[in-house]
């Protein structure tokens with residue numbers, strides 16, 4: 001229970017369904033002092049208090065579990081290392097994989113609990129299939145697609161059939177004070193929302209060249225290649241404008257030479273996407289489906305092949321700005337919620 | 351429910367509750383000059399005498415406060431300020447390293463905000479301060495105040511208070527002791543102890559929460575924390591909480607009167623609990639002093655478990671106990687008491703406190719012993735998951 005509206009309503013629904021529910025708030029800040037100063041994010045004292053109060057109203061026991069060490073190792077350190085390697089990680093996805101459905105789940109199971117219930121907006125039916133939420137705009141199946149079948153078998157998402165608006169209305173009618181608490185959008189461990197500064201504080205200044213892909217010319221300088229993301233256009237501050245006078249985009253980041261390569265929008269187009277660390281739920285190893293290549297991104301029809309160690313997607317039409325490190329999630333379109341077939345971490349594009 | 355957390359708070363004695371309700375029905379500010387005011391004043395003064403009597407103090411030495419935390423703050427800060435004001439060289443606080451946060455944090459505040467020097471006294475493996483260390487610590491001429499608790503709230507270890515108070519007195523240093531856990535459990539005699547100040551809290555002895563007293567020797571200078579009407583010897587201001595004070599007095603009187611038999615009864619129950627926990631959970635370690643401890647206290651480490659996990663599992667089975675440490679966000683920090691006693695981080699985190707009180711019966715112990723082995727097994731599995 002984060003202290004937000006979704007997990008509060010999820011807990012209330014699980015309890016009402018007759019489960020023996022215990023509320024758990026995760027303390028994720030390594031230094032408890034940051035609880036006080038971190039006004040935003042998911043781990044302030046106020047959030048812990050909101051979560052506790054919601055548990056009181058629902059009438060369930062409530063505990064705070066200290067997961068700060070695991071969170072820093074598995075999520076924060078990984079986040080920094082991925083950027084340093086020129087990739088663009090998704091820490092929420094990583095947190096689901098390593099914290100909520102690994103550290104928390106394992107501990108809970110050892111203590112005798114059967115499942116972890118969260119307030120994610122996604123559907124998980126009796127068939128064990130993960131589907132998008134009825135609320136397309138709030139759907140979070142993308143950040144859950146990294147879960148294995150074993151993890152999903154011990155997960156419950158009671159909100160998947162409801163729109164966010166309905167969840168808020170229900171929270172209000174249940175007397176949960178968090179009903180109108182704003183949604184959290186930022187990365188919870190970057191309290192001020194300034195990712196570039198957060199990375200710079202940890203990775204330092206590493207000046208290098210920004211290179212034009214077509215000519216190989218140095219067209220600008222950067223203070224650290226890690227601060228760039230494929231597809232990025234703003235904030236490049238190029239000294240020399242491109243020969244065709246069209247805007248330039250980040251095409252790739254090469255940590256070994258500390259260069260950021262830029263080029264025209266057309267050069268961003270990729271039609272093959274390869275992913276490692278695959279999760280695959282389908283019995284077919286070669287399917288026509290839709291793939292989503294970033295959180296809240298659009299979907300692309302594709303042929304996807306799974307070979308046990310990787311996923312390869314051949315897109316029907318090219319996608320732009322596909323960053324390595326993001327997840328590729330494969331969906332089988334379905335009238336009652338697109339079904340997650342599998343996912344992988346994007347490692348190569350062409 | 352089996353309530354094994356009497357050190358956190360113990361149920362009110364029926365007599366104290368009745369006295370509270372009766373007093374709460376009456377109107378009257380003890381500072382008012384009219385008849386209802388005089389009635390209230392009379393109840394307060396009778397209560398003061400009752401408490402003085404039970405703890406062997408003079409009535410004028412009883413200062414009513416809003417509880418143990420306030421009394422501890424008043425004694426440590428107030429005596430420090432007064433002594434330093436009288437002689438600026440006196441800038442040192444001597445304190446044990448196993449104090450309750452009400453003393454620990456007050457002293458740390460003096461260190462951070464008043465530039466106080468602090469001598470933190472180490473403790474033995476069983477949690478006791480050594481008289482030799484104490485004597486040395488108070489020997490300098492820069493000591494403003496010394497404070498060592500009578501009995502520790504986590505592990506129950508008793509401190510040699512009269513001996514320490516005598517050493518402080520011969521060094522000319524006022525000595526404060528936090529006797530919140532001691533009153534009603536062990537004999538507490540303010541005059542005989544030789545302490546300059548002694549903290550009492552209502553809710554640990556069957557009185558209400560939010561009322562307490564500081565016994566403060568008549569000659570001891572103490573700068574107030576709260577300024578206002580000056581109701582309590584000008585050391586403490588605030589309209590007197592007549593119902594709270596009346597009920598506190600009843601609780602002090604009764605708990606002191608029945609101290610011996612209570613201690614014998616719950617001491618036997620505690621010994622039974624300890625023996626049965628050892629039998630049920632091989633490997634459990636009893637912390638604190640085997641004999642020089644509060645009769646109601648049993649404090650264990652369960653190697654391989656987290657106290658947090660055990661607490662959750664026992665709570666789910668209707669058994670209320672404590673890890674002995676809490677912070678505002680609810681994240682368990684390893685106990686400073688166990689760390690001071692030489693425990694490692696993991697050992698400190700694996701501990702659980704069971705405390706008995708006036709309503710405890712053998713069925714509470716039965717319930718604990720029935721639930722504990724299964725809980726320990728699960729908590730060990732969870733502990734193994736974490737260290738994987």
Ligand SMILES: Cc1ncc(COP(=O)(O)O)c(C=O)c1O
Nearest residue numbers: 417418419450452503530531551
């Ligand atoms: C040893 C000790 N000192 C002080 C206190 C604080 O007393 P109160 O709760 O009345 O503020 C407690 C209780 O938590 C205690 O155990």
